[in-house]
Amino acid sequence: MDKRISTVGSSTYQRIKRDILFGELEPGAKLKLEGLKTRYEASLSTLRETLNRLASEGFVDAPEQRGFFVKPVSRDDLTEIAELRILLECHALELSIRNGDTEWEGNLVSAHHKLHRMEQRLLDGDLSGKEDWKRYDWEFHLAMIEACNSENLLSLHSTLYDKYLRYQMLVLTFRGEEAAVEHKQMFEAALDRDTEKAKSLLEQHIRNGLTHTLEAMA
Amino acid sequence: MDKRISTVGSSTYQRIKRDILFGELEPGAKLKLEGLKTRYEASLSTLRETLNRLASEGFVDAPEQRGFFVKPVSRDDLTEIAELRILLECHALELSIRNGDTEWEGNLVSAHHKLHRMEQRLLDGDLSGKEDWKRYDWEFHLAMIEACNSENLLSLHSTLYDKYLRYQMLVLTFRGEEAAVEHKQMFEAALDRDTEKAKSLLEQHIRNGLTHTLEAMA
């Protein structure tokens, strides 16, 4: 279907970003170029390009002449990110519910189904697929807002989602049951085109996740 | 006061970004590395780092293996950006009015004063300072929301502001009188801590600018 994107640059970008999101590169850690070179088998130039991209997205700090560092984490930062995600995602959801056609509904049903199956498996104790869970959760949240009709909005949201995800991965404790119920309710409200209900459920969903993560961080 | 930031990298970044915002590099234009090399007197590696940063901020397109292009413009894109700016800036304004202390008020008064003076000069026909006007407008809008207490929000807003500004610069027609009045009203409402009024004035201010710019683009 889609031809594999396989330049050294883009794959290095994905790998480093992934390692930051999943905590394999620890918050605040110094990113020494020599080290990265052997770890990711890429040249200096390629690495610097990658790190510059990550820096402008906010996953890396790059103080002038002092190299690169994994972005540190903090409770305040997490709170800011969650609040922004609420603001943007609720807005996008409203637009999406207003504009979504049958195609959108179909995608949403499918995304929720896949997420739901995965959640059942997780609740049954099969913890083999942390990465998969992340993917399905992302695809569900994306499917909800995908019809918002604003590329700019989707792109900002995607970055925020990743930042928020990083904190979840850091504390590594899931809300399993509750989150699954919330997903289901949101999903149904969206399909019903009940904008206000869907928005308030989504806000509560993110806020619950925030509280949960903040507690785990303490 | 502030020590001059003068690495080749950061100054190249600022110059290219400025040239995109002010239309000196035309929307959609191919950015050939050889050309940039002579124009900005920087090496290939430095240029690629810079272009990667600009690409992830959305000022440059970088399709795989096909080099770099100045981000094209479109009416839809402008509309999306204006709507997002309304969403984020109004939200930030609300927080700022809630949290702002006397220090914030002082800054705001000063920023408005400077902007106002500049607007008077412009209305008197002294069109010498397009760049300056931009700076004062920016400083005013920033001063309004600066107390919102969210670095993440301020950073997103700053990028959006620049994207919006680019369209204004492209059509090069100012709303002079009206904009000046709107600025004054917003300013006063903010100082009065009249959140709802300030927000709705701000929304209208941006929406008017959008309409105006869209008309000029047609």
Next chain:
DNA sequence: AACCGCAAGAATATATGATATTTTTACTTA
């Protein structure tokens, strides 16, 4: 005239090595 495929030329992506600066670290001295 429109369409196809292909070779030459242009441009990009990536790597390597070199140099000038700046930042850190470690050590010395007051």
Next chain:
DNA sequence: TAAGTAAAAATATCATATATTCTTGCGGTT
């Protein structure tokens, strides 16, 4: 302990080289 500094480490920048990948123009075909 504080301050100062020389050596070591790391960064920023550049020039060059090579392999790939685009783009373009030319014939040949329908």
